[in-house]
Amino acid sequence: MDRAEIAAKVAELIAPFNKKGVTIKDASTFAGDLEFDSLTVMDFVAAIEDEFDIIISMNQQAEIETYGQLIDAVVKLQGPA
Amino acid sequence: MTDLFDKFDPMIALRESVRGPGREDPFGLVMEKVISPTVAICNGRETILLGTYNYMGMTFDPDVLAAGKAALDQFGSGTTGSRVLNGTYAPHKDVEAALREFYAMDHAMVFSTGYQANLGIISTIAGKGDYIVLDIDSHASIWDGCKLGDAEVVPFKHNDITAMEKRLKRIPEGAGKLVVLEGVYSMLGDIAPLKDMIAVAKANGAMVLVDEAHSMGFIGPNGRGVAEDQGALDDVDFVIGTFSKSVGTVGGFCVSNHPKFEILRMACRPYVFTASLPPSVVATAATSIRKLMHAGDKRAHLWENSQVLHGELRARGFTLGTETPQSAIIAVIMPDLDRGAAMWQALMKEGLYVNLARPPATPANMTLLRCSLCAEHSAEQVQTIVGMFERAGKSVGII
Numbered sequence: 001m002d003r004a005e006i007a008a009k010v011a012e013l014i015a016p017f018n019k020k021g022v023t024i025k026d027a028s029t030f031a032g033d034l035e036f037d038s039l040t041v042m043d044f045v046a047a048i049e050d051e052f053d054i055i056i057s058m059n060q061q062a063e064i065e066t067y068g069q070l071i072d073a074v075v076k077l078q079g080p081a
Numbered sequence: 082m083t084d085l086f087d088k089f090d091p092m093i094a095l096r097e098s099v100r101g102p103g104r105e106d107p108f109g110l111v112m113e114k115v116i117s118p119t120v121a122i123c124n125g126r127e128t129i130l131l132g133t134y135n136y137m138g139m140t141f142d143p144d145v146l147a148a149g150k151a152a153l154d155q156f157g158s159g160t161t162g163s164r165v166l167n168g169t170y171a172p173h174k175d176v177e178a179a180l181r182e183f184y185a186m187d188h189a190m191v192f193s194t195g196y197q198a199n200l201g202i203i204s205t206i207a208g209k210g211d212y213i214v215l216d217i218d219s220h221a222s223i224w225d226g227c228k229l230g231d232a233e234v235v236p237f238k239h240n241d242i243t244a245m246e247k248r249l250k251r252i253p254e255g256a257g258k259l260v261v262l263e264g265v266y267s268m269l270g271d272i273a274p275l276k277d278m279i280a281v282a283k284a285n286g287a288m289v290l291v292d293e294a295h296s297m298g299f300i301g302p303n304g305r306g307v308a309e310d311q312g313a314l315d316d317v318d319f320v321i322g323t324f325s326k327s328v329g330t331v332g333g334f335c336v337s338n339h340p341k342f343e344i345l346r347m348a349c350r351p352y353v354f355t356a357s358l359p360p361s362v363v364a365t366a367a368t369s370i371r372k373l374m375h376a377g378d379k380r381a382h383l384w385e386n387s388q389v390l391h392g393e394l395r396a397r398g399f400t401l402g403t404e405t406p407q408s409a410i411i412a413v414i415m416p417d418l419d420r421g422a423a424m425w426q427a428l429m430k431e432g433l434y435v436n437l438a439r440p441p442a443t444p445a446n447m448t449l450l451r452c453s454l455c456a457e458h459s460a461e462q463v464q465t466i467v468g469m470f471e472r473a474g475k476s477v478g479i480i
Binding site for chain 1: 233234237446
């Protein structure tokens with residue numbers, strides 16, 4: 001999958017968690033703009049992990065603050081296509 | 082100058098909201114006199130204790146007290162030193178022997194608290210490049226152990242075997258793996274399906290650590306915990322436990338059959354860089370642990386108490402954390418923090434102490450009134466407790 005395909009898939013996965021219908025941009029933050037609490041983060045991360053068959057450890061999650069950073073992380077964790 | 086305390090403003094607001102004018106502070110309770118494992122004087126009022134984790138009621142056991150007093154006379158009030166320097170006395174070696182007898186395991190290492198046992202063992206055995214796979218509802222001491230160490234931390238949904246297995250299978254080949262589980266989860270009092278979880282962990286090449294803090298002395302044929310009860314203890318690499326619940330004093334430990342286990346006494350910083358427990362404390366613990374090996378009748382009575390309280394509270398319309406009584410903890414779920422705090426106050430006025438548990442310590446942001454039963458609660462006391470809950474619940478409008 002290339003970045004565009006991954007971004008499309010992540011957009012699909014985040015929809016049910018975006019309860020307030022916030023317009024999501026690459027710079028949108030999970031804690032601030034999307035108001036994700038720790039339980040939402042866990043469920044959303046699990047959905048991403050299961051879709052792409054990857055692990056995003058808590059250590060890596062700590063580095064991911066924005067939606068764009070998440071896409072980048074998934075691209076990287078997926079390895080060369 | 083930025084006030085470093087500004088970050089605590091939300092917590093200060095929350096604390097004020099539960100305390101309120103004319104209310105007793107749920108997080109500032111003082112026991113003026115302790116009459117027995119189940120009764121104390123709080124705010125001048127005789128109060129039944131139903132939130133102390135004193136499961137086996139050993140705190141006033143005559144043999145336990147005698148052992149403590151003798152050690153105080155023989156060894157003094159404290160060691161003033163680390164276990165690896167001047168802080169190991171004969172009673173410290175004896176309590177480790179008592180733990181080896183209790184669990185029938187080769188090694189036992191005693192820490193100054195249960196918190197430090199998790200902090201020390203987890204941060205030391207899982208290092209850089211290793212993976213810790215743990216239940217999302219794990220105790221704060223487990224999370225802090227993860228934070229202190231350098232391993233990759235991968236949580237999974239509470240008690241979800243499939244979610245755990247998927248994560249284990251995704252870990253890169255060759256990396257060290259530690260699965261961290263608890264026997265009883267202390268917020269809701271539910272137990273883990275340890276037998277199946279441990280089998281999956283082992284099949285995926287992981288070492289397994291189980292925290293049995295809330296089951297020791299009570300669950301399992303020999304009181305060794307949930308893993309023993311489910312016939313899975315032989316596959317557990319490390320059992321973590323505490324002296325501050327069934328044992329009735331303070332301290333923490335890890336028992337293991339790992340052949341290289343003893344090296345942790347050198348490698349584990351929360352073990353090395355702190356003073357050891359006072360000799361009187363370890364002497365009381367050793368006596369208590371050995372008595373708990375023959376406490377079948379007390380265990381049976383504690384189960385009875387748990388079953389009666391669970392059944393009676395349910396029958397009166399309270400919502401509980403588990404469908405069936407699974408441990409000595411019964412969590413009563415409150416509709417919100419406001420009414421939870423009001424219910425806590427009403428129970429205190431009735432003469433009953435329970436734990437008020439609130440987010441973020443609780444799963445799914447619940448407010449809980451957490452009850453922990455004691456083998457020394459009489460059948461009559463349990464009935465009295467039910468009556469107090471009923472009156473308080475009606476006055477607050479929860480039932």
